[in-house]
Amino acid sequence: EVQILETGGGLVKPGGSLRLSCATSGFNFNDYFMHWVRQAPGNGLEWVAEVRNKNNNYATYYAASVKGRFTISRDDSKSSVYLQVSSLRAEDTAIYYCTRGQPGAWFAYWGQGTLVTVSS
């Protein structure tokens, strides 16, 4: 069974940083691209970042709204993906979901999310 568990959210002041972690199990992590998707309170969904697998040179991609401030990475030995979020703004307040795709589909499996609140 595919399992995805995000941790690391919390309350942070504007300009601050956090490192979100996503631990996975139940599948061969090395084979898959991984993504972060976020949802601001009461709002819709926004794709944030993608990290591809070793066969695709661990290429990374970002939404324009976070590029230069957020960094996605992965550790295949730990079946985990990370999102370093920096220079945080109030508009970054959201639930951050870690997701995994499958051939032909981008977000087939989701974690329960971790809440990041940016407030002074």
Add this chain to the structure above:
Amino acid sequence: DVVLTQTPVAQPVTLGDQASISCRSSQSLVHSNGNTYLEWYLQKPGQSPQLLIFKVSNRFSGVPDRFIGSGSGSDFTLKISRVEPEDLGVYYCFQATHDPLTFGSGTKLEIK
């Protein structure tokens, strides 16, 4: 960026009836490889989103055949026949043909 416009914003429905949600794209979602990467997600209250449909009309594992995705180019529809209580929530369309990846703004399926 590709803009996905979902209508209606809210869809009141009687249990057992059919519901239909439209997703229109600001540009064609046909990829240069011939595939159309249009997906549908359902977010039930208090839960993470879940994948329903990928590549326009393919049901994800475990999704009932009451959910039917259709469409082409820039015009897509999700039909839910015989709506059941567990179908209630917010439906999002999503495209992965063009960068950046984008979601529609959502359609809330609610009891009439």
